[in-house]
Amino acid sequence: MAEVTYLEAIRQGIWEEMERDSRVFLLGEDIGAYGGAFKVTEGFLTRFGANRVIDTPIAETAIVGAAAGAAHMGLRPVCEMQFIDFIACAYDMLTNYVATARYRADLPTPMVVRGPSGGYVRGGPFHSQNPEAAFLHTPGLKIVCPATARDAKGLIKSAIRDDDPVLYFEHKYLYRRIKEALPDNEEILTPIGKARVARQGKDVSVITWSAMVYKALEAAEQVQLEDGLSVEVLDLRTLLPMDDEAILATVRKTSRVLIAHEDTRTGGVAGEITARINDGAFEWLDAPVKRVAAHDVPLPFAPTLEDFVLPQTADLVNAIRWLAKY
Amino acid sequence: MAEVTYLEAIRQGIWEEMERDSRVFLLGEDIGAYGGAFKVTEGFLTRFGANRVIDTPIAETAIVGAAAGAAHMGLRPVCEMQFIDFIACAYDMLTNYVATARYRADLPTPMVVRGPSGGYVRGGPFHSQNPEAAFLHTPGLKIVCPATARDAKGLIKSAIRDDDPVLYFEHKYLYRRIKEALPDNEEILTPIGKARVARQGKDVSVITWSAMVYKALEAAEQVQLEDGLSVEVLDLRTLLPMDDEAILATVRKTSRVLIAHEDTRTGGVAGEITARINDGAFEWLDAPVKRVAAHDVPLPFAPTLEDFVLPQTADLVNAIRWLAKY
């Protein structure tokens, strides 16, 4: 059992899959000699060679499109977006070409697009985005957002083995901040489409994912101590396909639900989750489903502004108390 | 009062604004001599000249980006996407550059991006899309989706006069199918951000927009006759910013709500609306908010398949009855 960071876990996951399966190869900007902007692929070029670790021009549409073409031919490309924000430059290729390939043309397109996402890092409007919501309404894609080192490793491995395109959004705030002891000789494969109960509780449920899981756990701890409230925290892990069973189970258990995400509120993923809860467990609700999300503005740079715009632990505490009192 | 089609209404709206304001000009593919793929800008080149009706290369990112640059300088560009599906090719420019310009840099960017959207026309997966959901979570954009000829005219005029970027999604199924008598010498300006009660009712509310409004009205008529149900139909007209007052008003009135849209269900706009209803009128709900939306697949081409995938009037009837019985 070695202590590994979230970043190291991603690294290990990709490494193991490349060792296991010669069809897996990497495409991205500065991923070779440099090892990627955040060093996720450090050492890969030396180990796997320039044919499997390909430095590309600055051309996200070409990276994603080329990955799709290679995937059709039986390879298993893993694309890095240097910052996930730039996935916007491949939006057409991902939504119109990649996502539809199997349905319209029976073309298998097993590929992964991954990259550093998320805020709380003073990255400003173009190095802090959470693009989940932009792809949630595209049939044909899968979306995963690991919160723990274990899932970071387990989900990248499952994503690479998946027969369909998977968007893997890793949170750069977690890269080196969290550590976890992972078994050295156990193969970790987190199933895509399955949520995880991060904390058991009975009074209020917080449904969330990625870095927000930690704020939820902190808030749960605080209201436990200060209010004696028992809060369940559900870490969705996969957003598409969504784990309805797990969502409805926690709703039926607590009847009070908070959905928390880092992205802006309007049009965010919480809307979809609310609709599913409303649809599947309406009678179980003792209070309105509430959302804690970022304010509806582009994410500003200054710490005072970023901290105000993004949800903080205290906000979750407020929201949980409000629900408990309702 | 002349009878004008939905398409003619758009045409008149743009024409009037170009006559009124010399800062307004058009950018797009084949909009000049050809008058656009659907002839929305027919005759404009002759009247306004090549400086105000600019045929561009096939380059959506350049069209949108150039419009933004011109808008910063005080002009009021109206961009046509030949089919709205290709707005995906300008996704980065719209969400990262255009939408953030005012907030991050105090750059006014008054521009309109419009184009034919929607299905029911045997257009297949790339000529039938409804891109609302892709932009709903981008602060800094406005989104309008007219259903009537009056609003088609009133909203394009308001969009052109708006000081911020407006996405104007016109439904190609309606282009020549609906006609309406519009006053010749009244200036029609539909306010952005205000919904319209398309039919008064007290038993069930259907919240919808664009072409789906007509299916809702048909369904309302049918259940009135066959079941004596009184259905209210709310035509949102603007999706961003959303008219919460109008939404909550109809919910409080009927306590039974159906949200209907043509786009696929998962991640669709109905999720956001459900969350707002749940948040603002939870206690008023006598039944779960239900959604009628397209099935979660790329839109197939064959009539049998398209008709199955897209919501039909009969589906709305079923859903309304289900809600009334609940």
Place this chain on the structure above:
Amino acid sequence: MPAKTTTEPPVRPIPAGLSRAQLLELFYWMTLTRILEERLVSLYRQSKLIGGLFRSLGQEADAVGSAYALDRTRGDILSPLIRNLGSMLVQGATPLEVLRQYMAKAASPTRGRELNIHFNDLQRGFLGQISPLGDMVPVMAGVTLSFKLAGQDRVGMVYVGDGAMSTGAFHEGMTLAAVQRLPLVVICEHNGFAYSTPHHRQTAVAELRTKALAYGIPGVRADGNDVLAVYETTKVAVDRARSGGGPTLVELVTFRMKGHAEHDNQSYMPKELLAEWELKDPIARYRKQLLEERWASSEDLEQVGQRIAAELDAALAECESEPLPSADTALVGVLAEPPAADAEWYRSPGG
């Protein structure tokens, strides 16, 4: 006086190392393309087709001649555009498949999910396009990257129009293919117009092969209405790609004789241009050449026409009465897992 029989010796030897049989094959593919499209037009007029109809009238030589330069036995793959019906036929797509696609039949290659010639078979060697222009260039860069990584001597070919070359996707795909020296031949069909937009409003570049210079690859140009010139020029590019020489941009100069699609009467099109190119019709011209050079006899060409008519009659007879896909197939196969999308509740609201 054209030769009556093929026994007489050719006036000149056949160029490009082609055999008489191959010359006839080229004639067959070009003629098949045209007649199939003419059949489609009459079906379109009888409203038996679903959706729009796209013609390649006058461009049959560029499509057929370029595709013919590929080696089907080696597993070469091309990605056509809407005017490359001929290329797909050469790669083994059948008229029956095309008719079924245009009629959205259940038995069509895409089972009624996609339109017209948007279908593919990687075994036979064609990858259908999607509508957003330019996207197939990066995708074919990926296909040919897989050839390179596997050390295969296969070649890929992708078609772009003079209009599609303005897209960002084209540029990014070209940049990647060139810097990776991928075995990709890029065929630019310079047919003068992009929908209603004339070439000079699309780009400030006169000869489109010039764009190759921006990628550090060779750019060549040929008369797109001369099928043998198209073949020879493309073949050089294909051989270069196969031998590790990287991509080539091949500009084929031709003309779009019909509107963008059947609905478009091309009122914007200068009549003189049409008249001028009418005289350069690639099939009439090739026919004349075959006869004058005594590379084929009129009987040979007659037979080709008869064979095609018979094939198309049979294909049409087979598919016309076929059913459309049944609705319950609509939800299957968006992903491998789950195998089908949810059926929406409102279809059986009781349940």
Place this chain on the structure above:
Amino acid sequence: MPAKTTTEPPVRPIPAGLSRAQLLELFYWMTLTRILEERLVSLYRQSKLIGGLFRSLGQEADAVGSAYALDRTRGDILSPLIRNLGSMLVQGATPLEVLRQYMAKAASPTRGRELNIHFNDLQRGFLGQISPLGDMVPVMAGVTLSFKLAGQDRVGMVYVGDGAMSTGAFHEGMTLAAVQRLPLVVICEHNGFAYSTPHHRQTAVAELRTKALAYGIPGVRADGNDVLAVYETTKVAVDRARSGGGPTLVELVTFRMKGHAEHDNQSYMPKELLAEWELKDPIARYRKQLLEERWASSEDLEQVGQRIAAELDAALAECESEPLPSADTALVGVLAEPPAADAEWYRSPGG
């Protein structure tokens, strides 16, 4: 022996019609760029900056010389990249503004909303970039389109790196600007690397000016470390644009002497290359030239240094203790109407 006073006649006449005063101005802007960045480095090391720090060490001449070719009195506008601090200074951006941006101060041009030199003032003539590379090319095409439509004789300038030229946005913007003959000068800073990616892995093209051919516009090349050559070459392009001659691609050959940003120790960078370019330092070189040609005296240059030190001391003193923006400004100004975004309920859950 450098001249001691400016009274002695120049060895050679001053090129490009520049005056002594202008030569000193160029020296001032280049030196200001460098010293301001050095101040920023020490602030960065003291963790007084927020976010990353980008240097243009070794590229001051290309930024300053190109921007200097614009006419500020006419309302020319440029859009810089991250290494074009010098261009922004020339257009009137102040060190105080830059310091405030890097410290995310409330009084910064973007009020703490955007980072580093991502700020703009269309009056002074600079439009700040956004991060996604290439996007400013279409935007500046639009800015210069507005010049053309209004019949103004203003010129726009946009900077792209050797890496950014691979983006689809660059290609689309260039295609539009060229076909519309817009008054846009495109400056390509060929500094050898894009982050860690050497030029030869970015594109198969050796001389980046070659890419101009793909757009049917002139492509020229100059030594980016020779400020006078940069100025002269760019000036020709600016004059062409102003007189209706359309865009020019100006390739300025230089080298990135520091990592992509301060966090990057550029372990990937061949030491020889750095050593080689060290000798070509644009400021040392220009200084030498000024003295040897007797276009300026060492006193003149001394004074420039002193003036800059004083200005920077003052700027730093003024902003260092300034406050960050107050949180309540965060929701204002996403749209003109409504004027502010909603405050989320969870901040005052009672209400």
